[in-house]
Amino acid sequence: MEFKTEVSDEELDKIADTSIETLREIAQFFELGEIEVSEFEGDEGELILDLDGEDLSVLIGHHGSTIQSFQQMVSLITSIKLGYKYPVTIDVHGYKSRQKNKLEDLAYKMANKALNQNRKVNLRPMSPYDRRIIHMVLSDEQDVETYSVGEGKDRHVVIKPIQH
DSSP states (O other), rough: OOSSSSSHHHHHHHHHHHHHHHHHHHGGGGGGOEEEEEEOOOSSSOOEEEESSSSSSHOOOGGGGHHHHHHHHHHHHHHHHHHHHHOOEETTTTTTHHHHHHHHHHHHHHHHHHHHHHHHHHHHOOOOHHHHHHHHTTOSSSSEEEEEEEGGGGGGEEEEOOOO
């Protein structure tokens, strides 16, 4: 299936409408009541759908695991309906945005720790999405490198100082 990164405004509207329709179809199984959906374009060109409602915490789950699964379902079904893939991110009350900011702060703090102590620093096990944020945040830092180690739920990021 083709992956599109650039679409017209008309196509983006169709992607948003299809994603929201799919989201609402899946959400009805959670019996969440009325959900308000705000849509906007993210920094990386993705469509972000931020959900607001009475009690949507059930959609977030432990460390965001449920929202990741929910996002994958919405994205997959939307892709099938459209016949192509386009990046769609689902957020609840700005949870992912806040988490991303926390992960960025953690990345810089741990990179400084690795440099100050001149040793590798192992971060806690994280989801692939969270590890990707750490790697991206530190990718432009010339004094440290990052890589992931471990398997399954134990997979985590290591930040290592680079010896010049």
